[in-house]
Amino acid sequence: MIDWRDDARRVAQGIRRRVLEHTINSNGGYLSQACSSAETLAVLYTKVMRLGPSIAPPVPPPFPGAPSKTNPRYTGAGYNGARAPELDRFFLSAVHYALALYAALIETGRMSPDGLAQFNKDGSTVEMIGAEHSPGLEVTGGSLAQTISQAGGVALARRLRRESGRNWVFMSDGEFQSGQTWEAVQALCFYRLDNVCVYVDVNGQQCDGAMEEVMKIEPLQSRLESFSARVCSVNGHDLDALAAPAELAPDGRPLFILAYTDPCAGMPILDPRRPKPNYLRFKDAGERDQFADYLKTMDG
């Protein structure tokens, strides 16, 4: 029997490799997000979430138009399997991690590798900042901090229907600067929505640089606990540590797993970019070649 850890390692490495490849090909990209989140997404998809097989087309369909009175809503949730009361749901809040999610879907056989060729192409659903029509997404959260509230509404509805499935949210630490996040935590705790479980990629980075410099959010664990949330702080690159909190029996409190991560993890070539690895733009062709050479070593 294959150890899930082997599978998770393969998926995590695949996320980094695909995002690096894409960053080189498109002369820029959200590479550090893939590095910090690779293990979290890999553990979610290979170990933690109870999902059915994808029911969506392997190659994502073109953008069907914005929802309206004459155009029914379409979401990319089918890549996470059919809806069922006992199955889990996934909500990517930090939608600038979309590329990492698409890579995770490919590595777990939920989307065709050809799907990534449509990334950021006109008329495609495989958008750079994913929205609900994008593969693996089911709400529109690009303004950030709205997804945890939307997932809360879904979770409340599912509890009213007595569904046993859990609702997993992937957030970035920057979202904890936003008032709506704390409004959501307050409501999740008040209504004891322990069917909401949130992985937070605490990589300490945001657009303007290190969060310590932009707007501090620490101590995040005690802040969340003071709202009555259940919080586990883990090494976000340790597969067992990431997976363990999901085994805890629900106790009425929403669960937050703070995955402390390194935005350059598994990608030492990013190190010189510290402390601002947020969005990678190559300085010149030479730097791009360096990353291309590094990709070859990954393919090894």
Next chain:
Amino acid sequence: MPLLSRVHARNLVQWAKDKPEVIVLSADLTSSTEADLFRDTYPDRFFSMGMAEQNMMSFAGGLAREGFVPCVHTFAVFIYRRAYDQICDSIAYPNLRVRLFGFLPGVTTPGGATHQAIEDIAVLRALPNMTIVEVGDATDVETALDAIHAADGPVYVRMLRGEIPRLFPADEPLRLGRARVLSTGSDLALFSAGICTEEAMRATSILRARGLSIQHMHISTLKPFNDPAVMDAASRARYGVITMENHTIVGGLGTAVAERMAEAGVGKRLVRMGLNDTFIHGASRPYLMREYDLDALALVRQIEKLTGASLNITEDDLAAVRLDAAHSEAKAEAL
């Protein structure tokens, strides 16, 4: 004219009786938005969200995605000013069936600029997928819920509370996208919305007695705004068109009428009565309606300007035809 009290409170309970998918969210203004009777009758379908409107809107979106019909109750200003981003992304973009009940439109509250919704229609009219309804009497309040229930996507209802007159027959329900014809005529087309309709009706009876033929229509659907009867009336109006709204003249009823008239090539004069691109302040409704030219006397003066005729109508004349004496007895509305 009868004056009814807590119409929405009773109606919501009755209406939701056989609709288990209908739930109510409130942001600490449950009694103030007449959602208290629903809370007490269906406690399992009522969710107190606290003073946290942004989270409440996105929660409503999540609930609607799962097939519930969340009815959000709070003051109008806290809907569109505090949580516009959330209404846009969590509700309007996905075209979800969330119903937003916004109370205290314009001059109906002495709560001051922070509580007076004066540009809600303008803001929400610009939002794709949004349907907008404004009620003007007890019959509108009682029948708006049925009228909007079938509507796909989000609906904003500019709501009234407390003591409300019944201006329209109880058996003539509000119809989405259809104006009510209150009088027919061809000298003037008068389009009024919300509480302005009551005020306009005070003037029109005496104006008719002075020989003016007025096509008075009560507008309850601000978006979509496509009732062909409205443009028919505008094109037939000899002297021109008057709109009257408890809202800034920028982006509301007057603007919607102007847009349609221009598109249809209706070359008539248009007078937009409403708040003239100004904030207002905390004071009583009659005071504000007089101060900002939103009352029956202001309408008479505008008609005199438009027709060039001196109608010789005084405040006393209008007082004599007041539709309800009870209003003057009613105490100023509290928060």
